[in-house]
Amino acid sequence: MSVADGIVGQAREPRAVPMSLRFFQSELRIVFRRKRNLVLLAVAAAFPLLLGIVLKVSAPGGGGPNDTTTGAFFSQLAGNGIFLSFIALSTMLTLVMPMLMSVVAGDSVAGEAGYGTLRYLLAVPAGRTRLLAVKYAALVAFGLCMTFVVSAVSLAVGAALFPIGPVTLLSGNTVSLADGLLRLFLVTLYVAAAMAQLGAIGLFISTLTEHPIGAIAAVLVLVVASEIAASVPQLATVAPYLPTYWWVGFDALLRSPLDTSTLVKGLLSYAVYAVLAALSAWARFTSADVTS
Amino acid sequence: MHAVTTSGLTKRFRGGQLAVDGIDLAVPEGSVYGFLGPNGSGKTTTIRMLLGLAFPTSGSAELLGVPVPDGVTRVLDRVGALVEGPAFYPFLTGAVNLSRFDAADRTADPRTATARIEAALDLVGLQPAANKKYRHYSLGMKQRLAIAASLLRPRELIILDEPTNGLDPQGTREVRALIRQIAAGGTTVFVSSHLLAEVEQICTHVGVMRTGRLVFQGSLPDLRQTGAARIRVQTADAGAAVKVLSALGLAEPQAGDGEASAILAGAEPERICAELVQAGVGVRGFGIVAPSLEDLFVDLTGEGFNVSG
Numbered sequence: 001m002s003v004a005d006g007i008v009g010q011a012r013e014p015r016a017v018p019m020s021l022r023f024f025q026s027e028l029r030i031v032f033r034r035k036r037n038l039v040l041l042a043v044a045a046a047f048p049l050l051l052g053i054v055l056k057v058s059a060p061g062g063g064g065p066n067d068t069t070t071g072a073f074f075s076q077l078a079g080n081g082i083f084l085s086f087i088a089l090s091t092m093l094t095l096v097m098p099m100l101m102s103v104v105a106g107d108s109v110a111g112e113a114g115y116g117t118l119r120y121l122l123a124v125p126a127g128r129t130r131l132l133a134v135k136y137a138a139l140v141a142f143g144l145c146m147t148f149v150v151s152a153v154s155l156a157v158g159a160a161l162f163p164i165g166p167v168t169l170l171s172g173n174t175v176s177l178a179d180g181l182l183r184l185f186l187v188t189l190y191v192a193a194a195m196a197q198l199g200a201i202g203l204f205i206s207t208l209t210e211h212p213i214g215a216i217a218a219v220l221v222l223v224v225a226s227e228i229a230a231s232v233p234q235l236a237t238v239a240p241y242l243p244t245y246w247w248v249g250f251d252a253l254l255r256s257p258l259d260t261s262t263l264v265k266g267l268l269s270y271a272v273y274a275v276l277a278a279l280s281a282w283a284r285f286t287s288a289d290v291t292s
Numbered sequence: 293m294h295a296v297t298t299s300g301l302t303k304r305f306r307g308g309q310l311a312v313d314g315i316d317l318a319v320p321e322g323s324v325y326g327f328l329g330p331n332g333s334g335k336t337t338t339i340r341m342l343l344g345l346a347f348p349t350s351g352s353a354e355l356l357g358v359p360v361p362d363g364v365t366r367v368l369d370r371v372g373a374l375v376e377g378p379a380f381y382p383f384l385t386g387a388v389n390l391s392r393f394d395a396a397d398r399t400a401d402p403r404t405a406t407a408r409i410e411a412a413l414d415l416v417g418l419q420p421a422a423n424k425k426y427r428h429y430s431l432g433m434k435q436r437l438a439i440a441a442s443l444l445r446p447r448e449l450i451i452l453d454e455p456t457n458g459l460d461p462q463g464t465r466e467v468r469a470l471i472r473q474i475a476a477g478g479t480t481v482f483v484s485s486h487l488l489a490e491v492e493q494i495c496t497h498v499g500v501m502r503t504g505r506l507v508f509q510g511s512l513p514d515l516r517q518t519g520a521a522r523i524r525v526q527t528a529d530a531g532a533a534v535k536v537l538s539a540l541g542l543a544e545p546q547a548g549d550g551e552a553s554a555i556l557a558g559a560e561p562e563r564i565c566a567e568l569v570q571a572g573v574g575v576r577g578f579g580i581v582a583p584s585l586e587d588l589f590v591d592l593t594g595e596g597f598n599v600s601g
Contacts, residue, residue, distance in 0.1 A: 022402055026395035034383060116379025120441065123343045123375065125368035126396040289346040 023126065027138040031104065037142070040100045044146050047096055048088035048154030055084070056161045069251045072170055081158030082167055082177070085184050086254070088154035089147070089191055093247050097146060098223040101195050104142050105202020106216030108135045109285070113210035113292040128286045136203055136278065143195030151188040171255040183253050190250045190266070197270035198223065200277035201243065207285045210292040240265070243273050293321045293357075295449045295480035296342065300351035303337050311337040313504035314351060319482055319497070324475045326491035327484040329501030330593050335484045336376050338501075339453050343373055356448055369399045372442030372450040377457060378434040382427035386418055386437050389426055393441050400445060412440040416470070431458040439470065450474055452483045456490055468494050488589040500592045507592050512585070519583035519591075523564055524553040526577030536571045540564060556580060 031037055055077060070090045077083040109132075112118035121131060158164070167180030175183075202219045209215050226244040229235050239245050246266030252259035296319035303312040312334040319325045329335050340346040342353055344364030353360050358367035380389040390409045394400050400408075413419045416436035421429065429437065435458055442450055452471070456464040471494050475481050485491045491498075498515055500508040508515060523542070525533045533552035537545040542554035542564075565578050583591075 020398055020402070022395045023398065026392050030381070030392070115381060116377070117381060119340075119343075119345050119375055120373075120379055120393060120438075121396050122345055122364075123368060123371075123373045124393055124396045125344070125365045127365045127398075130398075131396075287347070289340070291346070 023130070024134050024137055027134045028141060031138045031142055032145070037104060040103060041146060041149055044092070044097070044100055044149050045153045047092055048084065048150055049157050051088055051091070052084050052154065052157035052161050055087070069170065069248065076168060077158075077162060079163065079165075080167060080180075081160070081162030081164045082155065082180050082184060084158030084162065085151045085154040086187065086251075088150055089187060089250070090248060092150060093191060093194070094227065095224075097150070097191070097195065098198055098244075099220060100146055101139075101143055101198050102202055102216050102219035102223065105139050105199045106206050106214075106219045107212040108139060108203055109206040109281075110209050110212040110215040111206075113290070114212050116292055118210075118292055119290050122290060129282060132203070132207075132278075132282055132285055136200065136281075139199035139203060140192075140196045143199055144192045147188050147192040147195060151184060151191075155184065169254050169256050170251055173256050175256065187250045187253050190253065190263070191247075193267060193270050194247045197243065197274045197277075200274040200281070204277040204281035204284070207281050207288070240269070243269075246270070294354075295319050295321045295323075296325075296353070296355055296482060298338075298342075298351060298353040301338065301341060301348055301353050302350045303334075303341060303346060304349045310504050312341070312348075315501075315504075315506040316509075317353075317499060317506065318509065319480060319499075321480055322475075322478060323496045324471065324481045324483065324491075324494050326488075326495035326498040327482060327501070328488055328491070328498055328589065328593070329484075329486065331486050333501040333593070334504040335486075335501055336453055339373075339375055339451055339482075339484060342451065343368065343371075343375060345375070369397055369445070370448045372444075372447040374438045374442050374452045374455055376453055378438035380426045380434070380437060380441075383425065385423045385425055386429065386433075386440075387413065387422040389437065390441055390444060394444050397445070408444055412443045413437075415443060416440045417466070432460065432463045435459055435463070435467075439467070443474070446477075447479055449480045449482065452481065454484055454486070456485070464490065488586055492585055500589065502593045515585065515588060516582070519588045520555045520557065521580050521582045522553045523556045523559070523561060524551055524577075524579050524581050525568060525573070525575060526551045527568075527573055527575055529573055532571065533568060533573045536568050536573060537564070540567060551577075553581070 055074070070087065073083045073086045073090065077087060109118065112121065122128065164177065166174050166176055167183070168174045198219070201222065202215070205218050206212070206215045223244060226242045230239045230242050230245050246269045249262045249266040252262035296317055298315055298317040300314045300316065301312060302310070302314050304310050315338065327335055327338070337346060341348050342355060342360060344361035347361055355367050356370055360367065381392065384392065387409055390412060391405060394405050394409065410419070413422050416439050418433060418436050418440060421433060426434070426437070435455065439452070439455060442452070455471070456467050459467060471481055471483060475494070483491055483495070495512060497511050498508070499506055508518065523537070527533045528550065530547040530550065530552045534545045534547045537552060537554040540559065542559060543557060545554040546552065561580060565575065568575050
């Protein structure tokens, strides 16, 4: 009873612990220890592995579509395993990675609402703005982790199955392996930035509902719709304003000199979308009743 | 000083339904306040507004002197709450669930977290199930974990929304004992229930809700006084007795099977008895019956299964 007496006593004056990372760490634990999310990361890791094996077995001399950037990657793969990373990132970027990101982002707030834990977090009080910030930071961390898992696994598989050496860029010139790896690192960050943009959109959609499945589906529909719209020639004028348009722009990093204009426009587009989505999420989340 | 006050607190849902209709709560500091009313009478919506989960349509509220919802982040660390049933992460253990909510509290001391979590689990008797996943908890265990979460830190006010829901009679008794213990430490307890009997023994004050309105607020003795005591005469000749009672000007005279009754109001029972005997009514039994709290509660909130609102 002695321990209990301490708890059921009169409250002390609460001391604020400033700038504590404890809530963020707890959120990371929720995201990264959850079995479902670990399965998602395993999918992200398995995909390049399968891709590498399939490409090794089916097209030892290269091949694949030649008219696209991805096609160019395919034809280079036989000579250099590092291109498996670029192939994996560019193929997974159209659907697999956005899908994994949608699951975690769509679930972020809606999942808490679905469990009912949202009302208890707010009653703690976590603070609505702080809760959103922590949720978004964890989403960015998940996006980073997922893209680095993809590029690291694909690099390892590529190195194991194919030769590794100086990298011939899309612009035709050849750079050292170290330069190539640095470019792969930057490409991975660029893709992670795209995922951070999608994460913000997902976070906003997640504040609109208490059904995580609905939020996840909505984010995915948005991605697919944007990709389809971007591929319609008649919509070419609006295409650059679509959220997914700049995702494939990472090939700008594989040219010498760097195509910085594409990179800047891409990152700017991500930033604008992320800020708008985060503001919408904040406006919605700080003004809506929590009814779950 | 009041732990909770509201003034004209009103909540109209988007569909137009008036869930809470201008209530003025005054919960004295240190009291155990029973917030009573049938399901759907607006209790939970009121609690949601107090905790800043829902925004009032009009009116204002204060917790521990701090206006809510504006000041929720400044005051809620001194308030423990159980709202509309327990809710936790099913894939985490009981102890990890508690540490999650403790981590969300920026004023909680991380160094004492483990000890506080253990103490809270101990208090509700969940220590043996601390490392069991929440999804494997029984309903009663879930309810206890929610109470433990509200006691992770010393609190000045505890808000418990239907804390005995889903508990067996044994569990209900334990919760009552726990509430007494919390209150004995000086913490104000605001406990909602749709059953008067569940809180009658522990409350010092009650507020009674009906269709969004606060129809009574005061101490338990105050509530008792609102009930009109009746004079009851046991007799073989109920009809004659009723005539005497109405001749004496007593209100609501009723004849029953072998008895007659009427509202006593200010009349002298001795005189009524004498009148009855004088009128030749054979009196077998004579007494004053005060209405039970349950009767008063039902009078205030309406009978039976009528879902209010």
